[in-house]
Amino acid sequence: MTREIVLLSGPNLDLLGTRNPEIYGTTTLDEHVARFSQLAAEAGFSVRHVQSNFEGDLIEAVQSARESAVAVVINAGALTHSSWALADALDTFNGIKVEVHLSNPAAREPFRHLSTLAGVVHGSIAGFGATSYELALDAVRRLAGTAS
Numbered sequence: 770m771t772r773e774i775v776l777l778s779g780p781n782l783d784l785l786g787t788r789n790p791e792i793y794g795t796t797t798l799d800e801h802v803a804r805f806s807q808l809a810a811e812a813g814f815s816v817r818h819v820q821s822n823f824e825g826d827l828i829e830a831v832q833s834a835r836e837s838a839v840a841v842v843i844n845a846g847a848l849t850h851s852s853w854a855l856a857d858a859l860d861t862f863n864g865i866k867v868e869v870h871l872s873n874p875a876a877r878e879p880f881r882h883l884s885t886l887a888g889v890v891h892g893s894i895a896g897f898g899a900t901s902y903e904l905a906l907d908a909v910r911r912l913a914g915t916a917s
């Protein structure tokens with residue numbers, strides 16, 4: 770049976786490609802997801818991607834992952850810095866959890882230095898641009914015991 774990774778993208782990540790390209794690059798979200806999904810498939814995982822600009826949608830996606838997924842990989846966008854509700858939802862998911870960011874929030878404005886999610890995930894990968902997603906997948910593979 771293929772093991773599912775739920776990949777979550779928060780607010781404004783649908784604008785990647787044209788949103789602050791000097792910070793986030795010019796790769797679109799579809800391109801990030803396609804690359805992640807291709808690498809995941811090669812490693813024996815299926816990917817269900819959910820992007821939403823609404824906190825509740827992301828919370829419901831985490832809740833549904835409880836029934837189906839081996840891992841949640843989440844770039845929550847700015848909800849990273851404000852959403853205790855999303856952190857609570859992730860805390861109920863017993864599988865592998867990886868927080869991912871294209872930029873390095875710790876090197877940016879002070880409001881980005883807090884991650885509500887950091888304490889409920891296995892770990893966080895930030896600052897490597899598109900490579901952040903590949904490193905997140907590698908983390909999932911290692912934690913799932915499928916890395917070669």
Ligand code: DQA
Pocket residue numbers: 780781782844845846847848849869870871872873874881
């Ligand atoms: C981001 C960093 C967040 O601070 C920001 O609000 C985003 C993108 C990143 O991938 O670097 O929307 O999560």
